[in-house]
Amino acid sequence: MAALDLTERLALLARVADTVEEHVTELARLENLEMGKPVPLAEQFIAGGIAGWRQGLERAGTYPFAADVTVPGESGRTVVEQRPLRVVGLIIPWNFTITSILGSLLPLLAAGNTVVLKPSEKSPLSAARFVELLDLPPGVVNLVHGDARAGRPLAAHEDVALPHFTGSVEAGRSVGAAAAQRLQRSVLELGGNAPVIVDADVDVAATAQAVAFSSFVNSGQICTSSERIYVHRAVAQEFIAALVDAAGAYALNADRDGTGLGPLVDETQRSLVHAHVAEAVELGATVLCGGVVPDGPGFGYPATVLTGVTADMRLMREETFGPVAPVVVVDSFDEAIELANDTGFGLAATVYTHDPVHQQRAGDIRAALVWINAWQQGGVNATYEPWGLSGVGATGADASFDAAPRPVSVLLAATD
Template sequence: MTTALRRLRNYIDGEFRDAADGRTTEVVNPATGEAYATAPLSGAADVDAAMAAAEAAFPAWRDLVPAERQKVLLKIADRFEERAEELIAAESENCGKPIALVRSEEIPPMVDQIRFFAGAARMLEGRSAGEYMDGFTSIIRREPVGVCAQVAPWNYPMMMAVWKFAPALAAGNTVVIKPSDTTPASTVLIADIIGSVLDELGHSRGVFNVICGDRETGRLMVEHKVPAMASITGSVRAGMQVAESASKDLKRVHLELGGKAPVVVFEDTDIAKAVEDISVAGYFNAGQDCTAATRVLVQDSIHDEFVAALAKAASETKTGAVDDEDVLYGPLNNANQLKQVKGFIERLPAHAKIEAGGEQVGDKGYFFAPTVVSGLKQDDEIVQQEVFGPVITVQSFSDEKQAVEWANGVEYALASSVWTKDHARAMRMSKTLDFGCVWINTHIPLVAEMPHGGFKKSGYGKDLSAYGFDDYTRIKHVMTSLDG
């Protein structure tokens, strides 16, 4: 006897709809490796319908005073809290994430981030009005850009959806968002929450739309004539494709594309504390985090002691079932990702040494053991390329100059951390490390008030903070004559 699969649907102009041509794709729970739902495989007709709904809803949403948009966002945040257990269940099934960790580590920051952007809606700052030419007054207007086409990733599908829709809606834009084809469930539930709030408060439900689909669906969204902006969190390849597609009609583009965060550990650090924090920051969410602490550079004088302690921490770190409160992380997101992580291990050079882990765990799902690899060189593939799995690499450096050179010697530039008791050294490193974030004696904490975003092949644009809010606005100069 087979269990019927749950049917997920697009959310367009306030209605849940199947794809216009009826096509679907199966959605797999990565903890079991089994399908639990179907989702639309949306095509051009679905994209057209969603964009038309967002375009029609834009003028009224744009023209609301900011306080009214704030009310909507605050109500959405309240509803997230009220329906938290539904969101937790959807995200756990989406990703195989431990239920307790979704409850403690994702719901509270998401609610806080929505409330932050609700406040930002009322802080549309610009330079003061003034006379910069005799007889004329200049005014700066900050306006929404229009319809935003947004593509969210599979590592944090629920939270990344918040990072995208909250600043966009707060600034007065309307949204068409596409979740990853492997993780649509929580975004569809978010559509139900937001749609009900918009309806209760008397606003068009076309303000927020969700379409499910694959890369082709995303391409159709980005190339569509309606959106004024395309935002994506994903791989470098995907970001380049979006930038190229958007260039055809000069859409604004917002890209967050991954990282290879260096974790620079100097000999004066507290090794036990550093290992404890770094192992959590490296293995949390199965290392499927653009800022994960997975590339460790350790000063040679403490290298052996540090590696031994890190390998011990890895052996004590647990992955497993969603209802096990002792696990730190769940499975990799999909079969292709498991294959990718295995491939990095299989292709390790002869000089590399696996200190812990290095293998798949269990006979179902996509679980991979917490892994430590030492003996690596700067030009090794696993040092240069993003693994996006629970694999921490370790290199040994001799001095600060070499540490900076190796830390910066990758194509990514999203996040980094420095571990030292020397304040002056920490300040020098924070200046010379070429990354969008530098943590000192910690790694991975984020707050709504501070920006998240990188340089180089990690993309451009900021999430969170007033800077992230600004990215969803445009600047207009208005000049008036004083002669009447």
């Protein structure tokens, strides 16, 4: 891609969006086959990824890949050129394969890099089909299948200038260490244990529906899923009842409109989710709905609501990655903020409040993404970098383009 000028690169990349758009349903069905996501939900997220790709194309057209930064009175001329890193190792997760590819790939290719793409061994089908659909020069996007035995050498390879990884904390540490050993940077988006704060002044029914969606959609297998819910005592009883009612709408194996629960990706994931719930019950939590491994084939797990949870439970300390909504009753907004920050993670948080002071204070939560009165709300210029265990490296808007090249300054001395 580096041999092409920017206009040529963007023309090729524009065709990618058009091609993928023609195959949304096919790719969604492959995601359904490989990890169980309801087809309508997969279609919705892939369509969102295509829209983001097109927004990225517009941004790439104005991004300063070469900028004259000479200031008046300066002797000579200084140009900052954003040069390709050459080879990027792109390792993506299984929960949103195509959306993850679309969200990461465009800045890397627009900058002139080539990419070695490694999807999760749990979701190889949709990634393979995506690469088949690409109409790009040979060698621009390369596909490697496998588990960590493929991911580790990719991240450690001397020709890979940037490992770009989304996945678990444990695997992310390995990728980051491999890059650091070669004195290379890395982009790591890792796990989350996202808090939700429900203030005393909310519309309880509407907020319960919103929290249910953010906890249960895609069976809770989203890094920004709501995993810790802190609700003000003034509305707690009503909210908990409404949340349980809302959970009932998420029937197992429903594929009507994408709101139903598909299975968890595999038995290992379901065992982890149920272990978190079982330990919480053993330590005193109460299950209000769900919490039982269903009979029959597959890896389904019901929408589960718990109360009586405490901060020392694994459910509240680790990423559960399942359709589980643990609720903690708090006496003040200050207490909710303090508990929200009682974590090693810092990827996302949501606050439901109409109090302007509390809305301002939502920024006190240590998270890369803080949503107020909506979950997963957009913003084409949003830029974020995770805290703590949730990763390293800023992404979004221009930050995604900043990570893709290496800036080089060319300084031309003045001559008589």
